[in-house]
Amino acid sequence: MDSRWKNAEARDYVARYLDQGINEDVALRVYTTRLLGSDPRLVLHGGGNTSVKTSVPDQLGDPTEVLCVKGSGWDMGHIEPAGLPAVRMDVLLRLRSFDTLSDEDMVSIQRSALIDPASPNPSVETLLHAFLPHKFVDHTHSTAVLALTDQPDGDAICAEVYGGRAALVPYVMPGFGLAKLAADVQAANPDVEGLILLKHGIFSFGETAEEAYSRMVALVSLAEDRIENAGKMTFKAVALPKTLPVEEVAPILRGAVAECLNDNDDVWRRQILAFRTSEAIRNFVDGEDVARYSQQGVVTPDHTIRTKEGPVVMPVPTDQDAFKKGAIDAVSAFVAAYHDYFARHNGKRGGEKTELDPMPRVALVPGVGIFGMGASAKAAAIAADITENMIDVVTDAEAIGQFQPVSEADLFDVEYWSLEQAKLGKGIEKPLARQVVVVTGGAGGIGAATAQAFAAQGAEVAILDRDDAGARRTAGEIGGAALGFGCDVVDPQQISRAFAQVCSAFGGVDVVVSNAGAAWQGRIGEVSDAELRASFELNFFAHQGIAQEATRIMLAQGTGGCLLFNTSKQAINPGPDFGPYGLPKAATLFLMRQYALDYGDAGIRTGAVNPDRVNTGIFADGLLEQRAQARGLTPEQYLRSGNLLNREVKAGDVARAFVDLALARKSTGAVMTVDGGNIAAALR
Secondary structure, three states: OOOOOOHHHHHHHHHHHHOOOOOHHHHHHHHHHHHHHOOOOOOOOOOOEEEEEEEEEOOOOOEEEEEEEOEOOOOHHHOOHHHOOEEEHHHHHHHHHOOOOOHHHHHHHHHHOEOOOOOOOEOOOHHHHHHOOOOEEEEEOOHHHHHHHOOOOHHHHHHHHHOOOEEEEOOOOOOHHHHHHHHHHHHHOOOOOEEEEOOOEEEEEEOOHHHHHHHHHHHHHHHHHHHHHHOOOOOOEOOOOOOOOHHHHHHHHHHHOOEEOOOOOOOEEOOEEEEEOOHHHHHHHOEOOHHHHOOOOOOOHHHHHHHOOOOEEOOOOOOHHHHHHHHHHHHHHHHHHHHHHHHHHOEOOOEOOOOOOOOOOEEEEOOOEEEEEEOOHHHHHHHHHHHHHHHHHHHHHHHHOOOOOOOHHHHHHHHOOHHHHHHHOOOOOOOOOOOEEEEEOOOOHHHHHHHHHHHHOOOEEEEEEOOHHHHHHHHHHHOOOOEEEEOOOOOHHHHHHHHHHHHHHHOOOOEEEEOOOOOOOEOOOOOOHHHHHHHHHHHHHHHHHHHHHHHHHHHHHOOOEEEEEEOOHHHOOOOOOEHHHHHHHHHHHHHHHHHHHHHHHHOEEEEEEEEOOOOOHHHOOOHHHHHHHHOOOOHHHHHOOOOOOOOOOOHHHHHHHHHHHHHOOOOOOEEEEEOOOOHHHOOO
């Protein structure tokens, strides 16, 4: 690998942070931490850490020798000085003389030694950094180094590659024991540039930030050279028939990994999916021996909290029904194996544990690619990223010899280690977490407000609109994993394409808000046939096209779903000269009820929201003034005083109604009126 250190950049960091009262040591520590953290071959989703020993003023202003070490929750690629909490060195060094120290006591002592009590928890490997004598210490999970160490004879390979430049540390679970062992190994080899932690990662160190970073580059490059000399690994591939496209595979797989949490089959714990494929991925998943090399374990133990002990291998998806059965069987076998794994190791090392969710976090699908899975799009993406990293390591390891990571018992210890579990965070999930919501007409007005309301309740949101830029803008405003697609809902091909994109991005669909529409005016006996048909295309047939495509996906998932429609007050109480708009809206109201009738036994619920006089884009080009005039009102009166509450109905009010219907698990075929009170539009 090439060094990305630039003197000018380093000087800029120092100057920038000095202006903020941050000393040069910490400024350079931030700089090289970002260099390391922005390279996925070295650091991925919280793996690795860095430190610097320096002096900072304590809360009384007295200069204090500290270790500034990466804090929990900080991403090395975007770290700031606040992500390097300062811990008193005198306290940390006193621990070197201890014979034993529990994880809980270690964390407690480290927190008590923070200069700023509000700082994040220091890394679980803080003591390893503290016990090494060097000023700057860097730790990564280099894929190249792991390919060397994750071998039956990884120690011999590393000794050959590194000679006296790096000392080898046998595998020990992170914590106090590893810190003492690594320090002892370094003390016995005081001239080494780094440490190779077998089946774990690599440390480099130096008296300057540049020296420690340059040593990391040099040591990793030696591993890369060894792999390159072995030649590219190509797994012997199975001859595969033509497979289903990813948009058909994903919903079936998503249904297979969903858990029903009650006897009524109406409460599901779903997973969000993240799909990846590439030449390297296909080389791996299509391999004849994939059942062996993919099931050996994870490349570095802390990956277990994101991916379990390995992926589930799916059957080749050539037929929907056969794949659905095979996927369910594969997941059932994975879950049973996880129960056995837990039973084998529970209680053997320090107390009984509570079994975690046994569902897989990664699926390998021959002929297609890999799927990461998680409670959110972010969690699914992390699982997919780590699996891509695993594929690189295993492929390189198999080119050298045979991939063999730490033992199953060691993986269990890390998966159920309280300090690793803390990385996942705690808390109650939001009501619509793990659900995928599609909103049509989402570029503005009611659609945008609805997409934002669902995202606020934890859902992953996809926004469809004829205005592609507007859909993407709304998604950008929501942030996170929200997606925006251009889609003209009167075109069935565009609907199919958009839903395929949603399935590829998130794995499926759980809630659809069919909101897109536009208003046509005219006396019904005088309106042209072309205008009436155009209104029906958008205000009725487009709703049918959206519902039809969504239902197909929901049935493939087998976990129910929810179809929601914006039917407008016009579906109940037609306005004068507004028939071309009201007629298809009335038809859509009954379309909603037909879906409730025909698909209720599949757990697919329906609902409609009937808003009235919401000042959005539908009233553009003078339509607001025209509708007010048709009622003998001013525009302001039309929006406010035309209802019993004398309150203007806004887009957010309608959005909340859609969310409420989505959450009403025991309601279907329901109509919710959001109009401020209009007796003429009340259902009878």
